Amino acid sequence: MRAALMYAAGDVRVETVADPALREATDAVVRVVAGCICGSDLWPYASKKPSEHGSRMGHEFVGVVEEVGAEVSGVAVGDFVIAPFVVSDGVCDFCREGLQTSCRHGESWGGPGVDGGQGERVRVPKADGTLVVVPAGFDEKLIPGLLSLSDVMSTGFHAAKMGRVSAGQSVTVIGDGAVGLCGVIAAKLVGATEIILMGRHTDRTDLGLEFGATHVVAERGEEGVARVLELTGGDGTHVVLEAVGLPQAVDTAIRVVRDGGVISRVGVPQDPTIAFGRREFLRNLTLTGGVAPARAYIDELLPLVLDGTIEPGRVFDRTIGIEEVPEGYRAMAAREALKVLVAM
Amino acid sequence: MRAALMYAAGDVRVETVADPALREATDAVVRVVAGCICGSDLWPYASKKPSEHGSRMGHEFVGVVEEVGAEVSGVAVGDFVIAPFVVSDGVCDFCREGLQTSCRHGESWGGPGVDGGQGERVRVPKADGTLVVVPAGFDEKLIPGLLSLSDVMSTGFHAAKMGRVSAGQSVTVIGDGAVGLCGVIAAKLVGATEIILMGRHTDRTDLGLEFGATHVVAERGEEGVARVLELTGGDGTHVVLEAVGLPQAVDTAIRVVRDGGVISRVGVPQDPTIAFGRREFLRNLTLTGGVAPARAYIDELLPLVLDGTIEPGRVFDRTIGIEEVPEGYRAMAAREALKVLVAM
Numbered sequence: 120m121r122a123a124l125m126y127a128a129g130d131v132r133v134e135t136v137a138d139p140a141l142r143e144a145t146d147a148v149v150r151v152v153a154g155c156i157c158g159s160d161l162w163p164y165a166s167k168k169p170s171e172h173g174s175r176m177g178h179e180f181v182g183v184v185e186e187v188g189a190e191v192s193g194v195a196v197g198d199f200v201i202a203p204f205v206v207s208d209g210v211c212d213f214c215r216e217g218l219q220t221s222c223r224h225g226e227s228w229g230g231p232g233v234d235g236g237q238g239e240r241v242r243v244p245k246a247d248g249t250l251v252v253v254p255a256g257f258d259e260k261l262i263p264g265l266l267s268l269s270d271v272m273s274t275g276f277h278a279a280k281m282g283r284v285s286a287g288q289s290v291t292v293i294g295d296g297a298v299g300l301c302g303v304i305a306a307k308l309v310g311a312t313e314i315i316l317m318g319r320h321t322d323r324t325d326l327g328l329e330f331g332a333t334h335v336v337a338e339r340g341e342e343g344v345a346r347v348l349e350l351t352g353g354d355g356t357h358v359v360l361e362a363v364g365l366p367q368a369v370d371t372a373i374r375v376v377r378d379g380g381v382i383s384r385v386g387v388p389q390d391p392t393i394a395f396g397r398r399e400f401l402r403n404l405t406l407t408g409g410v411a412p413a414r415a416y417i418d419e420l421l422p423l424v425l426d427g428t429i430e431p432g433r434v435f436d437r438t439i440g441i442e443e444v445p446e447g448y449r450a451m452a453a454r455e456a457l458k459v460l461v462a463m
Numbered sequence: 464m465r466a467a468l469m470y471a472a473g474d475v476r477v478e479t480v481a482d483p484a485l486r487e488a489t490d491a492v493v494r495v496v497a498g499c500i501c502g503s504d505l506w507p508y509a510s511k512k513p514s515e516h517g518s519r520m521g522h523e524f525v526g527v528v529e530e531v532g533a534e535v536s537g538v539a540v541g542d543f544v545i546a547p548f549v550v551s552d553g554v555c556d557f558c559r560e561g562l563q564t565s566c567r568h569g570e571s572w573g574g575p576g577v578d579g580g581q582g583e584r585v586r587v588p589k590a591d592g593t594l595v596v597v598p599a600g601f602d603e604k605l606i607p608g609l610l611s612l613s614d615v616m617s618t619g620f621h622a623a624k625m626g627r628v629s630a631g632q633s634v635t636v637i638g639d640g641a642v643g644l645c646g647v648i649a650a651k652l653v654g655a656t657e658i659i660l661m662g663r664h665t666d667r668t669d670l671g672l673e674f675g676a677t678h679v680v681a682e683r684g685e686e687g688v689a690r691v692l693e694l695t696g697g698d699g700t701h702v703v704l705e706a707v708g709l710p711q712a713v714d715t716a717i718r719v720v721r722d723g724g725v726i727s728r729v730g731v732p733q734d735p736t737i738a739f740g741r742r743e744f745l746r747n748l749t750l751t752g753g754v755a756p757a758r759a760y761i762d763e764l765l766p767l768v769l770d771g772t773i774e775p776g777r778v779f780d781r782t783i784g785i786e787e788v789p790e791g792y793r794a795m796a797a798r799e800a801l802k803v804l805v806a807m
Contacts (some may be wrong), residue, residue, distance in 0.1 A: 378557065388740045405750070
């Protein structure tokens with residue numbers, strides 16, 4: 120079968136690899152219907168050191184179950200399933216608490232001995248814990264939306280949940296990438312009435328306005344901060360969803376959040392430290408967020424995708440085949456594409 | 464009247480100053496019955512640059528109302544009152560939300576034109592918003608407990624509240640000072656079942672055990688972290704209340720909190736940055752806490768002090784008169800006294 124591997128920064132190749140097979144009795148094999156490229160894949164695409172053996176890529180996919188191990192009971196051959204972006208056993212204390220990203224037996228797609236979602240088939244470890252079955256009979260047009268639950272929509276929802284966004288609150292979303300836009304959807308879903316989207320790509324922020332943003336701030340840095348403060352009577356918003364991860368975005372978040380407010384970050388932090396000292400202490404700011412346990416949210420979000428309440432699938436603005444994955448990376452890195460779907 | 468002023472690090476003097484008088488119609492004048500020295504007063508005591516005019520000190524006091532301005536309606540002459548450690552108007556949006564430390568018209572004791580609590584009398588601005596009246600007829604032995612509501616007990620409670628400590632959870636309290644010990648009281652009050660107190664002063668940690676700590680860890684740094692992890696099956700506790708503020712304490716907090724857990728800090732941060740990057744992001748850690756809006760908690764805590772449910776007054780282990788305040792600072796800085804009460 121064909122699958123994408125990354126060998127170094129800027130060097131993604133599609134190669135023929137061994138077909139996956141069941142290894143453990145708790146495994147399933149899934150034929151991927153749609154995978155995608157993640158904003159977080161762009162970090163190694165910009166910086167990965169050359170390696171002789173490439174890394175299998177892709178941690179978001181939906182597909183059809185082709186085989187299940189003897190101990191798998193929750194999914195069956197023929198089921199259409201969503202794979203969250205980490206493998207989890209579903210039974211440990213962390214999984215039961217809804218923090219599957221800290222599962223005691225968790226694994227990562229593309230990790231040692233684990234397939235990636237940018238490939239035609241995937242062996243899914245701990246299939247019962249990991250996969251979510253989509254009820255049969257859905258419209259195929261919903262596949263991008265279902266795929267978004269693997270990561271970006273669940274991540275946006277995580278940001279809102281960790282930020283404890285509640286009805287009537289004001290929210291700033293920093294970043295107009297797919298996660299930021301899903302953060303807008305999530306903020307609206309949980310009742311925010313003022314949603315300020317900070318981003319400078321008009322096509323993306325236009326989509327953000329359709330998703331529920333009430334204001335767009337295209338300015339960055341000092342000017343961006345001033346604009347948000349102007350929109351909020353000088354106070355900032357109750358919650359900031361930070362979906363970038365760069366130091367400047369974090370700095371902006373701190374400056375546009377209201378006293379007593381919450382910065383919920385879902386952009387992978389690119390700096391090991393954060394300026395969060397006495398000044399932030401005196402303002403009673405909370406810093407939260409993290410890698411999203413997508414598995415915890417899919418049960419809640421899936422019906423909303425199926426009935427059209429939310430349309431996170433609209434963040435995909437380009438569809439390619441498996442052979443075009445290298446071009447997909449290039450387009451996303453060049454910001455020509457917002458999010459690229461790989462149809463197998 | 465007599466009042467304490469700090470002129471420089473290590474230089475506290477008791478001097479005769481002008482008696483306070485009503486200035487605004489919303490002021491009250493309070494005769495201080497008991498004030499105290501705060502752990503946070505030890506920061507300037509260690510580092511304040513020399514100044515020609517000293518700063519009035521003390522931000523915690525209880526006393527009797529002697530005069531009220533024409534617009535004061537909530538407190539009357541003769542009332543015994545508790546002064547939270549900041550002045551707040553009680554009517555702005557932040558005050559109504561319970562974040563009086565961000566009051567739109569807030570003032571600080573000892574700030575420009577404002578008296579301090581380490582003195583015989585105090586002009587209290589915005590008396591209706593600031594002061595809490597204690598119902599008449601209480602036992603005078605409860606005065607230390609009432610005084611603790613000005614700051615340390617309310618601060619410990621803030622730590623537990625911001626940390627969202629809930630029934631059945633495990634909590635680590637870092638620091639065996641008065642705030643840390645009040646954090647133990649607060650953690651127990653809200654239902655924590657495992658409370659690990661990190662501190663190395665046996666007389667203090669013994670009091671912590673009486674307050675509800677289930678374990679004491681005297682080790683610090685690597686050894687302290689190892690010991691807490693050993694007590695928690697390698698996972699750490701759900702919540703950490705950080706009541707020190709030094710970088711090592713913050714580092715310990717991060718290392719002894721469970722994945723998905725909360726670090727709630729009430730020790731004034733001594734470092735403007737914190738190591739809270741990708742590693743903490745992957746663990747979904749939350750950093751919260753801040754300067755406590757004591758005013759928000761006194762209504763809830765006061766009945767518990769009056770009926771003896773909690774005994775935070777026990778953190779005071781030395782009582783002095785106003786003339787002995789310089790010696791009180793010395794004793795607290797030398798860790799000879801845990802917390803010094805100044806009886807006027």
